[in-house]
Amino acid sequence: MSKDVVVVADPLPESVLEPLGDFEVRFCEGSNPSALKNALPDASALLVRSGTQVDRGVLAAAPNLRIIARAGVGVDNIDVEAATRAGVLVANAPRSNVLSVAELTIGLILTGLRHVFPANAALRAGQWNRSRYQGRELAGSTVGLIGLGHVGTLVAERLQPFNVSLLAYDPFVSSAHAASVGAHLTDLDSLMARSDIVSVHVPRTPETRGLIGGRELQLAKPSLLLVNTARGGIIDEGALNTALKEGSIAGAALDVFEIEPAVGNPLLNHESVLATPHLGASTREAQERAGREAVAAVVQALTNQPVPSAINPSLRPG
Numbered sequence: 001m002s003k004d005v006v007v008v009a010d011p012l013p014e015s016v017l018e019p020l021g022d023f024e025v026r027f028c029e030g031s032n033p034s035a036l037k038n039a040l041p042d043a044s045a046l047l048v049r050s051g052t053q054v055d056r057g058v059l060a061a062a063p064n065l066r067i068i069a070r071a072g073v074g075v076d077n078i079d080v081e082a083a084t085r086a087g088v089l090v091a092n093a094p095r096s097n098v099l100s101v102a103e104l105t106i107g108l109i110l111t112g113l114r115h116v117f118p119a120n121a122a123l124r125a126g127q128w129n130r131s132r133y134q135g136r137e138l139a140g141s142t143v144g145l146i147g148l149g150h151v152g153t154l155v156a157e158r159l160q161p162f163n164v165s166l167l168a169y170d171p172f173v174s175s176a177h178a179a180s181v182g183a184h185l186t187d188l189d190s191l192m193a194r195s196d197i198v199s200v201h202v203p204r205t206p207e208t209r210g211l212i213g214g215r216e217l218q219l220a221k222p223s224l225l226l227v228n229t230a231r232g233g234i235i236d237e238g239a240l241n242t243a244l245k246e247g248s249i250a251g252a253a254l255d256v257f258e259i260e261p262a263v264g265n266p267l268l269n270h271e272s273v274l275a276t277p278h279l280g281a282s283t284r285e286a287q288e289r290a291g292r293e294a295v296a297a298v299v300q301a302l303t304n305q306p307v308p309s310a311i312n313p314s315l316r317p318g
């Protein structure tokens with residue numbers, strides 16, 4: 001009997017692939033749609049990170065597919081509805097990388113407030129300019145968290161010892177949960193108007209696309225530092241560009257962009273924008289956890305066991 005084919009479309013640590021020993025493992029460059037489609041006709045499983053878009057065309061090229069496993073949290077790169085219609089399980093690795101994202105968020109807030117990146121670039125370019133890069137203390141600030149799920153909660157917990165006031169906007173969590181991490185639930189407008197720092201931790205969905213647009217940015221303090229380690233497109237990039245140009249907010253720290261790779265994105269022209277290339281989950285620990293969990297889901301699906309991390313549980317086998 002021929003072995004089930006597992007296509008690995010994004011880089012994963014080699015150490016996590018060991019449980020796939022009973023299958024044929026095929027590597028391909030998932031960011032290249034034709035390479036991806038060519039790898040899929042006889043595939044039973046597809047393993048991805050965020051670099052691979054799994055749309056209807058990709059699903060049509062994979063008639064034998066039984067599971068798409070996402071080594072990470074966000075599944076906005078997968079057409080889950082179309083996969084469900086095609087009878088394909090979609091599983092992710094919730095929580096696997098959320099600590100890494102929370103730690104990066106804290107790093108971006110602190111380095112953003114102290115202008116570490118532009119000061120570093122200026123010094124390397126031969127400028128010793130101490131007054132230009134005077135920053136602000138985090139202590140005493142009001143921090144607004146948009147989304148108080150796994151990442152937002154870890155960020156809140158890590159911010160508490162800095163003596164900040166924490167606001168949160170998340171209609172789907174209880175005020176008791178918010179209070180347990182020292183945060184006070186409020187509406188989005190009030191959060192935007194009262195915060196010195198706003199950090200985004202919601203998934204990208206039709207409801208959250210453009211959640212922070214021109215109107216919300218107009219409500220903000222001119223000193224606002226806006227941080228996004230969730231997904232591009234939740235903040236309207238055109239509106240953010242305008243706000244930064246006009247000086248109606250002070251700066252932004254962005255790990256994610258509407259279109260990635262974000263090379264050439266006009267936001268990168270602002271000295272007040274600190275940018276990283278979607279590195280939230282890029283730690284050794286997070287990648288091992290995410291890879292291991294995604295591989296476990298593939299093994300479960302291909303051996304007809306229940307897949308607890310499936311997002312479309314109505315399709316769970318077993």
Ligand SMILES: NC(=O)C1=CN([C@@H]2O[C@H](COP(=O)(O)OP(=O)(O)OC[C@H]3O[C@@H](n4cnc5c(N)ncnc54)[C@H](O)[C@@H]3O)[C@@H](O)[C@H]2O)C=CC1
Pocket residue numbers: 072073074095097098101146147148149150151152169170171172173201202203204207208229230231255256278279280281282
């Ligand atoms: N930069 C990176 O490498 C990474 C980014 N992420 C992103 O971070 C996002 C958040 O991750 P988690 O905290 O694990 O997700 P989560 O599902 O635990 O939390 C998301 C929170 O957003 C809230 N929410 C949903 N829709 C909302 C809306 N319309 N308005 C306000 N709140 C809303 C939910 O109630 C929930 O509490 C992921 O969806 C993913 O896109 C996750 C991992 C790595």
Ligand SMILES: O=C(O)CCC(=O)C(=O)O
Pocket residue numbers: 049050051071072073074075097278280281282
């Ligand atoms: O795969 C990656 O590194 C991206 C992680 C991410 O954005 C997620 O897990 O939602």
